[in-house]
Amino acid sequence: HVLRYTHFFNALKDIIDSGEIGQAMNIQHIEAVGNVHHSHSFTRGNWRNSVESTPMILQKTCHDMDIMAWLVGKKCKRVQSFGKLSHFTSDSAPADAPEYCIDGCPHAEECPYNAVKIYYDDKENDWFRTTCTKMANPTDEDVERAIRTTDYGKCVYKCPNNVVDHQVVNIEFEDDIYASFTMSSFNKGGREIRIMGTKGELRGSMDSPIITVYDFLTKTTREIDLDASALGNSIQSGHGGGDYGIMVALLDVIEGRENRSACDIGESCDNHLISFAAEESRLTGKVIDMEEYSARFN
Template sequence: MGRCITVAIAGLGSRGRDTYAKAAKIFPEKMKIVAIADVDPEKVRLTAEEYDIPEEKCFSSAEEMLKQEKLADVMFIATQDRQHVGHAIPALRKGYHLLLEKPISPELDECRELVRVARECDRKVVVCHVLRYTPIYRKVKELLDAGKIGAVVSIMAVENVGWYHMAHSFVRGNWSNSNETSPMILQKCCHDMDLYLWLAGKKCDSLSSFGSTYLFKKEKAPEGCVMRCMDGCKAKETCPFDAEAIYLDNKAAGYRKGNRNWPLDVLVPDGVTEEKLYDAIREGRYGRCVYHCDNNVVDHQVVNLNMTDGTTMSFTMCGFTAEIARYAKFMGTEGEMIVNMAGEIEDNEIVIRRFNADVTEERIDVASLSDDFSGHGGGDVKMIEEFLDVLSGEKEESPYVTSLEQSMESHYCALAAEESRLHGGRVVELDTFRN
């Protein structure tokens, strides 16, 4: 067994505190949190108590933590999108390896500079494209690489964002405004761009894209709605995006339905109760009317990609879906493969139909692939474990670990798609972004 890796965490939001920090409890022999930083003192206090972090290793910002001498082997950077590179570069120069939340940056020059500094400092940087690590997509990769459906000619992929996830994260939440964070196609869908290029072993040559903010704007507001859901809104009873209905009564997310985790712990990080939820809805950003927020990211977008080998992919992201799920159909020279990854394991599937006289069908028992499908279908925990094993010397390398250079391809595609969308869907050559 390799040595235990010490970790400093910059950013204690939903990903930093509620996802990545938990690995220290799952793998206590592999990971120990020794320093933390966040601008929210309550999150710092709660995390320090939970992981026994001494006061002198608790900091009020990533910048304050980065003024210290090197505190750990690796830094997990889970701050806001436009802060990533500003925190990553000084961390690299202090000698930290990095686990970097995606996206790297919405600015290509910053992405390139980070790649240069990481090489100069000879540090490992893993970007959190967690879907590569999930049991279902690892199996898909194995099947495609084995030629199960021949050569992949076309991919049809859909990201079903989910209506209440759209309202929570991308209208009311932290990722609602691309001027403060990043475009939706990068922030949400660089996952998908990385995933499908990797699964099929493809590289994009050119693409075009269309999309807009169709619904979540004041001119689409129903009659009688007000600035906050709890302030006497006359559309409250019929509005699916009513904050009280989502956070209290929604079947998947609601407190009264037994949920105590995401998204409720975003509203109330210090122990979810009904009283605290009502306080957050009445006073905080998550109680605002979805038609009167400061959002500007798209709520739907399509991207058509032409690959360097002449094959194609169509990708759709949409916030108006009943479920939070990813669906893909791989069409090959000898068959097709349908892959569905949803929130409930019983809804996950891999179906293979090979071409012959009868078109035989094979179904993979997804449930048998793992005993843990929590956190992005089992990807969150596996990603951290793989990275820790590489850093500790337990593994030489991992075929799934997403390096900065690998992640850049997904960023080229996403940012080129946004460029195309903003210019009426014009075709964008990817080499203009790479170079």
């Protein structure tokens, strides 16, 4: 779970554990997927179909379920979830849109999901270009072939996708701690969190190096300036620095500088189950008791 290895969430964890905001009582957490990211990964791409891959709440937000449990240090007791595929469907497609964007779509200029713009025109986005072609160093000809013949070039409203494009999850942790989580694709992207305690509150966004701590007694706000190296597109920026951090931590264990990682396999399994339970709740409309749910897999 790479978010445990970020400067951002480690700073939040240190503040919570210090008692500065008292007992954490509520978490509001947002995973803003990003509209184009959703179109690439969850409409046109590998993770578009829950039968062929996984539910989106697992693939995209298992990190978030884990990080909320880790921050408060409590086990999840119950889960409730609602969500749906509402926008990226054939009902939203313009009547005169072709199957492939490259085939003269009359809406190309005003459509944010125009595959020609996303994959062909943007020469700097190696992630998108390598994914759509399945090549390490694709040429423009390779990219054009991909958007003419594969689902990466299809109208975003005419793809074989079935995963949600927005979902909310309510979580009850031990000791009457409650969290509300929103995963949505209708945004620029990023993660934001607000943690409310008995003595104060924390706020932060992974797009900003600043965390704020508000104190109820003094009515003052303290700002914490984090290492900004996790922002942007450097080698240290993946998952807010977590991808880099987890590899450093792995080397520390291998070379004997540390004797354990920040997350063991038991915790990882428990917190993955929160995502599975959320999907079951979404599909059945039921509140899922985690003790009963977990027992099904023992």
